[in-house]
Amino acid sequence: QVxxxxxxxxxxxxxxxxxxxxxxxxxxxxxxxxxxxRQAPGKxxxxxxxxxxxxxxxxxxxxVKGRFTISRDNVKNTVFLQMNxxxxxxxxxxxxxxxxDYYCSADGLAEGDFTSWGQGTQVTVSS
Numbered sequence: 001q002v003x004x005x006x007x008x009x010x011x012x013x014x015x016x017x018x019x020x021x022x023x024x025x026x027x028x029x030x031x032x033x034x035x036x037x038r039q040a041p042g043k044x045x046x047x048x049x050x051x052x053x054x055x056x057x058x059x060x061x062x063x064v065k066g067r068f069t070i071s072r073d074n075v076k077n078t079v080f081l082q083m084n085x086x087x088x089x090x091x092x093x094x095x096x097x098x099x100x101d102y103y104c105s106a107d108g109l110a111e112g113d114f115t116s117w118g119q120g121t122q123v124t125v126s127s
Contacts, residue, residue: 001025002024002025002027002028002036002095002098002115002116003023003024003025003028003097004022004023004025004034004097004098004116004117004118005022005023005024005111005118005119005122006020006021006022006094006096006118006119007020007021007023007121008020008021008024008121009018009094009121009122009123009124010122010123010124011125011126012086012123012124012125013084013125013126013127014086014087014088014099014125014126014127015080015086015087016086016125017066017082017083017084017085017086018083018123019080019081019082019083020036020080020081020083020094020096020121020123021073021078021079021080022034022036022078022079022080022081022096022118023076023077023078023080024077024079024096024098025077026077027072027100028098028100028116029053029072029077029078029079029098030053030081031053031100031101032052032053032098032099032100032101032102032103033050033051033052033053033098033099033102033103034053034072034079034080034096034098035047035048035049035050035051035052035056035059035096035097035098035102035104035105035109035114036048036049036050036053036070036081036090036094036095036097036113037094037109037114038090038093038094038095038123039092039093039095039096039097040092040093042047043047043092045111046092046120047059047061047108047110047111048061048063048064048068048081048094048109049061049062049064049068049070049081049109050070050102050104050109050127051070051071051072051074051079051104052102052103052104053111054103056072057103057104057105058070058104059104059105059106059107059108059109061109063089064083064090066086067083067084067085067087068081068082068083069082069084070082074110078113079096081094083123086123086125087125088125090125091123091125091126092122093103093120093121093122093123094120094121094122094123095117095118095119095120095121096117096118097111097114097115097116097118098114098115098116099113099114099115099116100115102114115126
């Protein structure tokens with residue numbers, strides 16, 4: 001059974017940093033890819049970043065390039081999303097998702113390609 005559990009959200013001032021964690025079951029961690037998506041009230045869900053299990057290939061949305069970094073901890077079966085220089089447009093519920101057949105590339109990130117989802121963690125940016 002695939003399980004994904006996010007943590008690390010919270011309130012941060014503009015320009016601040018947060019690190020989100022996605023704890024995954026072994027199957028989810030070892031096969032395919034894990035991605036991060038976010039959705040703010042009244043907005044469509046946006047694919048933020050993903051990382052492949054096979055070779056560590058990554059994808060970043062243009063809106064977060066240079067500010068967010070995705071990484072994997074192979075001992076803890078956890079994917080991290082380090083978010084720096086947080087801006088007023090970044091607040092949202094962030095959810096991680098996995099799919100055993102997905103491979104992250106520069107082509108983009110589509111939520112419909114992911115079959116398992118975590119519950120999400122709230123990120124708020126406010127002074």
